[in-house]
Amino acid sequence: MFYLRYLLSELRRRRGRTVLTALGLGVGVGLVVTASALSSGLNDAQAKVLKPLTGVGTDMSVTRSLRPTGPPGPGGRVTLPSLGTPGSQFSRDTFVAGPQQTFKASRVQQVATLKGVSAAAGGLTLRSIHIEGTVPQQSTQPQFGAGPSRSIDTNSLTISGVDQRYPQLGPVTSGQLSRGRYFSASNTKREAILNYSYASRQGIKLGGTITLSGKTYTVIGFAKTPLGGEASDVYIKLAQLQALSGRKGLVNTIYVRATSASQVSQVAAAIKSGFKGSSVTTAGDLAKQISGSLVDAKNLTDKLGTALEIVGLVAAFLIASLLTLSSVTKRVRELGTLKALGWRQALVVRQVTGESLAQGLLGGLVGVALGVGGAFLITAFSPTLTATAAQAANALPPGGPARFAFGGFGQGATQAASTTVSLGAPVSIGLIVLAVALALAGGLLSGAVGTLRAARLRPAEALRSVE
Incomplete structure (x- = not known):
């Protein structure tokens, strides 16, 4: 004391x-x-x-890039004779793959069985080109520099197929919804979630409808694309997009969730080893794309x-x-x-x-x-600080007019975007x-x-x- x-x-x-x-x-x-x-x-x-892109730090995406071995094929190319006789009306929807190669959906299950993988879901992202109008008269003399005929309207959008069984894993998740709800479990209901920016440009309201390849879909929600994410205009159920595009049983992206952040590198290495030619994008890769203050x-x-x-x-x-x-x-x-x-x-x-x-x-x-x-x-x-994600070199702006198809169309990729955070x-x-x-x-x-x-x-x- x-x-x-x-x-x-x-x-x-x-x-x-x-x-x-x-x-x-x-x-x-x-x-x-x-x-x-x-x-x-x-x-x-x-x-x-980064959280909307990377979940809790355990998410990654798997793709396989196209490797052309010869001159490009017709792909999304549309020729005037294929549209019909001159003067006739036509309307056509074409689904075109971009730089990502499609592969069998069974590959998703193979990835899901790897050690350290908590869940895996397949996805399919395509460019949808809608062409309608009147078939023009074909000139025997080439017109260099001439644009598409004024009697033909073309439009394109990027569309992603989502496996609705995994609402927290895929090209769009329930956490990215700004309004509306996520997909129902049934594959028979035609439902669509729209990118908020695309819906605003097109004036589409919640509960409205859109038409894809002659099928009507009800708009059930709006999603905001995360910074650095792949900006698709429309999201529908995977099975429905596979059927519309004639690609049943095919996907071009696998969305993978590891059991813990510490196992991401091991899982990525195992995927690359077992899936030849694949490319794995992890949280670290996405973080490198972000710049700004x-x-x-x-x-x-x-x-x-x-x-x-x-x-x-x-x-x-x-x-x-x-x-x-x-x-x-x-x-x-x-x-x-x-x-x-x-x-x-x-x-x-x-x-x-x-x-x-x-x-x-x-x-x-x-x-x-x-x-x-x-x-x-x-x-x-x-x-207030700014974070910016640069647009990928091969990205196309979503939801705009498409060039009249005298060539292929690429798939939209990472879009330029900027966001502020306090x-x-x-x-x-x-x-x-x-x-x-x-x-x-x-x-x-x-x-x-x-x-x-x-x-x-x-x-x-x-x-x-x-x-």
Whole structure:
């Protein structure tokens, strides 16, 4: 009890040194808290941007690119004689594959059985070209530079087939719906989910209908494409798109979910090994496509934040150690008197260390207050950061007029997009505990420096010193 009263009285008697030491430790610890909270906020912002693309960090997609071995075939090419006799009316829908090769849907089940795979779903994304109008008269003389006939209207859109058994895995998920509902389990109901931007351009309302290859589909929901995602205009059930396009039993994408984020690389390697010519896109690949102020700030924090934290802590610990050493030097007569009165060396060391730990605790509380205040200011001002995904080189703008088909059509790919996200700086209980622990460590370190000086004191020499 006497020890505790003596310790507290010494802290009060040397109030200036106590406050200065606590502030020194507090500034360093506060810098750590603020920088860590800022880094956590940037991580949360980045996760918010990438989460629709990567689920919980365990999702990946598998495709196989086309590798032409000769001149391109007719593909989506449409010639005038194939439309009918000149002057007759026609309407035709054609489904064209893009740069992704179709393969048997049985491959999905093979991937699903791999170790580390939680679920796998197939998908099919195609370009639908609608051509209608009057067959023009064919000229015997070539007209170089002439565009499509004005009597022919062409339009195209990207359409994806979704395996509705996996609402959280596929080209569109239930979490991406901004309005409406997800697909029903039945394959007989003709339902469609539209990209929100496409629906706005076309003036299509929820509950309205669209026509694909002569079949009418009811619009049951609108989806917003995540940043960097593949922007399809229309999503229907996989089996129905396979039937419409004449590709029964075929898919061109496998959506895979690993059992944990740590197994993503192993699963990706196993897929590439067992599925020759395949390409696996993971969360890391998608993150590399994102740029903008969000990424710049994250990179700056990763590189500079840790350095600032280390410099702040080293400076704080150094200040505390120097102040403690100075205090012990000024208290030579006092500590020598205690030894002369019978205090063992261990008691003197305990006294100095206890005072330093108490100052460290005060410094931790000050640091937490400063750090939480800094994090609060960041959250209050909530600076807006931008994340941008560049358009892939082979991407086509969705939902627009198609060139009259004197050549093939490519599949839409990753679309250029930009989004903004507000920056916060969350402070967790764990971070507060870490801050106090660092301050106590600083106090313990400074106490250790002081005890080395105090342990060498001799009562006779101490009593001869003049303060």
